[in-house]
Amino acid sequence: MASDLMPGLLESGDPARSSGYSGPPPRMGFFTDTSVCIGCKACEVACKEWNHVPEDGLNFTGMSYDNTGGLGADTWRHVAFIEQRVVPAGGSAARAGVRWLMSSDVCKHCTHAACLDVCPTGSLFRTEFGTVVVQEDICNGCGYCIPACPYGVIDQRKGDGRAWKCTLCYDRLSVGVEPACAKTCPTDSIQFGPLDELRERAQRRVTQLHEAGVTDARLYGEDPSDGVGGGGAFFLLLDEPEVYGLPPDPVVTTRDLPAMYRAVAAAAAALASAVALAFLGAGR
Amino acid sequence: MSGVTRQGVQGVRPGREAVSGVQMGAKKRPERRAGRRDGEQPVVGEATFQSYYGKPIINKPVWESPDIPGYLFLGGTAGASSVVAALAQVTGRPSLGRAAKVTSTVTAALSGFALVHDLGRPGRFLNMLRAFKPTSPMSMGSWLLGAYAPLSAAASFSALTGRLPRVGSAATAGAAALGPGVATYTAALISNTAVPAWHEGYRYMPFVFAASACSSAAGMGLVAARPAETGPVRVLGIGAAALEGLLMRRMRRSMGVAGEAFQESHEAHRFEIGAAALSVAGIALAALGRRSRVASAAGGASMVAGSALERFAIFEAGMASAENPRYTVVPQRTRLEQR
Numbered sequence: 027m028a029s030d031l032m033p034g035l036l037e038s039g040d041p042a043r044s045s046g047y048s049g050p051p052p053r054m055g056f057f058t059d060t061s062v063c064i065g066c067k068a069c070e071v072a073c074k075e076w077n078h079v080p081e082d083g084l085n086f087t088g089m090s091y092d093n094t095g096g097l098g099a100d101t102w103r104h105v106a107f108i109e110q111r112v113v114p115a116g117g118s119a120a121r122a123g124v125r126w127l128m129s130s131d132v133c134k135h136c137t138h139a140a141c142l143d144v145c146p147t148g149s150l151f152r153t154e155f156g157t158v159v160v161q162e163d164i165c166n167g168c169g170y171c172i173p174a175c176p177y178g179v180i181d182q183r184k185g186d187g188r189a190w191k192c193t194l195c196y197d198r199l200s201v202g203v204e205p206a207c208a209k210t211c212p213t214d215s216i217q218f219g220p221l222d223e224l225r226e227r228a229q230r231r232v233t234q235l236h237e238a239g240v241t242d243a244r245l246y247g248e249d250p251s252d253g254v255g256g257g258g259a260f261f262l263l264l265d266e267p268e269v270y271g272l273p274p275d276p277v278v279t280t281r282d283l284p285a286m287y288r289a290v291a292a293a294a295a296a297l298a299s300a301v302a303l304a305f306l307g308a309g310r
Numbered sequence: 311m312s313g314v315t316r317q318g319v320q321g322v323r324p325g326r327e328a329v330s331g332v333q334m335g336a337k338k339r340p341e342r343r344a345g346r347r348d349g350e351q352p353v354v355g356e357a358t359f360q361s362y363y364g365k366p367i368i369n370k371p372v373w374e375s376p377d378i379p380g381y382l383f384l385g386g387t388a389g390a391s392s393v394v395a396a397l398a399q400v401t402g403r404p405s406l407g408r409a410a411k412v413t414s415t416v417t418a419a420l421s422g423f424a425l426v427h428d429l430g431r432p433g434r435f436l437n438m439l440r441a442f443k444p445t446s447p448m449s450m451g452s453w454l455l456g457a458y459a460p461l462s463a464a465a466s467f468s469a470l471t472g473r474l475p476r477v478g479s480a481a482t483a484g485a486a487a488l489g490p491g492v493a494t495y496t497a498a499l500i501s502n503t504a505v506p507a508w509h510e511g512y513r514y515m516p517f518v519f520a521a522s523a524c525s526s527a528a529g530m531g532l533v534a535a536r537p538a539e540t541g542p543v544r545v546l547g548i549g550a551a552a553l554e555g556l557l558m559r560r561m562r563r564s565m566g567v568a569g570e571a572f573q574e575s576h577e578a579h580r581f582e583i584g585a586a587a588l589s590v591a592g593i594a595l596a597a598l599g600r601r602s603r604v605a606s607a608a609g610g611a612s613m614v615a616g617s618a619l620e621r622f623a624i625f626e627a628g629m630a631s632a633e634n635p636r637y638t639v640v641p642q643r644t645r646l647e648q649r
């Protein structure tokens with residue numbers, strides 16, 4: 027149903043191919059391994075510098091070392107800082123320490139991207155690399171993509187009116203250079219490459235950490251069978267996703283769109299019948 | 311420091327292979343509680359959940375009130391009025407027909423204005439017709455409105471001037487054919503988002519909108535048409551206003567955790583109470599005030615206002631559910647745990 031009503035909707039596999047590119051380059055993405063993130067925010071800075079993202083306030087948020095708060099129109103990489111009180115195995119509360127989680131968040135470049143599906147102008151589009159990019163010369167600021175994104179990534183720029191988000195450095199990719207954030211990351215917490223390769227590497231990394239006793243390590247967003255068909259950017263986390271401000275089980279809203287249209291059709295028919303009945307009932 | 315010696319490379323840092331977090335060993339699960347800010351008290355049935363400093367997961371819509379709830383209401387009134395207009399015309403009720411046609415044209419124009427006014431770049435509103443995208447209810451709606459508004463305007467023109475009666479009839483029929491879609495597609499538009507209190511209501515939302523549209527269109531008929539011709543809209547208004555409240559309750563109950571946003575948001579709660587009160591008043595006045603033009607008109611106006619407040623309630627509940635991570639995290643976590 028979904029696919030015959032709306033071609034491309036919920037098709038699996040290579041998003042560039044299902045968007046009509048013939049023989050596209052391999053799908054590129056990010057693997058953000060938060061276990062080696064040191065919270066230096068070089069990615070945030072590099073992103074702003076390269077993409078001319080305006081300053082959006084250096085605020086004291088009271089949220090550990092976080093002063094950008096979350097992803098938005100003017101924050102395309104956001105480093106989250108979480109301080110947790112932890113007690114070592116078998117230890118007493120007196121020996122409690124602090125575990126400091128840091129994680130650099132970014133647009134997931136979803137396989138089934140809600141922002142792209144709902145964009146009425148065609149401003150949001152799928153690139154040949156399988157990424158999702160806004161064409162700012164077309165965006166009319168309708169704002170539909172903003173509440174459509176299940177991760178809270180894309181947002182409207184104040185005083186500009188248009189929607190902005192990570193482009194996975196489309197300009198750099200086009201000339202074979204890796205995105206600014208990955209380039210600058212001093213610990214390789216942000217890794218860029220063909221998605222297939224990244225997925226394999228991530229799997230090995232989880233195994234390695236599990237063997238070393240870091241049983242909390244888990245991948246987030248790498249599974250092509252999840253609600254968004256897997257992210258082009260995925261993560262290795264050390265706690266539940268919601269601790270980092272990520273949705274635990276995101277689903278692309280357009281998955282339910284065929285059912286919504288059916289409900290609309292039924293309601294429209296009901297409306298017409300109700301009015302007709304009222305006229306019939308009232309007679310002359 | 312790392313360096314190259316005769317024995318080979320020494321002291322190389324592990325880089326991305328570094329194993330961190332081992333010393334802590336198996337850690338106790340963090341307390342399952344909400345990271346709420348400003349000591350806000352949880353509402354009914356609080357399930358424990360974790361969050362990032364209580365920050366929302368999704369980005370709140372940038373749509374503004376009264377533009378967007380107004381647009382939902384005006385579009386609904388327009389669409390249903392076109393159906394009323396066509397039936398009034400074929401059953402020989404010229405005054406009701408005229409009133410409904412003019413209502414539909416004026417509300418359609420105002421809804422278009424509200425929509426363009428809410429754009430971040432209003433000058434680029436024509437870009438809406440740059441693509442035809444079935445995956446975007448806003449795109450489909452733009453095309454629908456683009457076809458509907460001129461038909462409604464042509465119908466009004468003919469009804470008011472008495473010119474081009476054939477064209478007027480055809481336009482009336484055309485507007486009536488598109489009207490039900492115009493009145494209900496907006497339900498898919500707002501449901502097709504990650505906003506919990508909108509998305510979770512997608513099965514009922516179009517029916518709530520249909521009832522609300524009928525009630526406001528009928529209300530306008532009661533206000534503006536000659537009393538002798540208002541029989542059908544009186545029946546329609548009474549039925550629709552009653553159904554609107556019932557459907558709204560059904561929708562809220564069907565939404566699980568997200569339905570609680572209708573209570574948690576003070577605005578939504580107040581709008582809903584206002585809508586219910588106005589609907590009851592509208593029903594009573596329309597039913598009892600059959601003989602009095604003033605009572606009927608007051609009843610009609612109450613129905614219109616009640617219908618409008620219903621849209622504002624839905625709008626505000628959605629905003630509240632987007633702002634609180636609970637509405638996003640709890641249902642998703644529950645879903646994962648049941649898997």
Ligand code: SF4
Binds near residue numbers: 140142158175
């Ligand atoms: S994470 Fe959000 S903004 Fe990025 S592609 Fe997915 S839906 Fe679009």
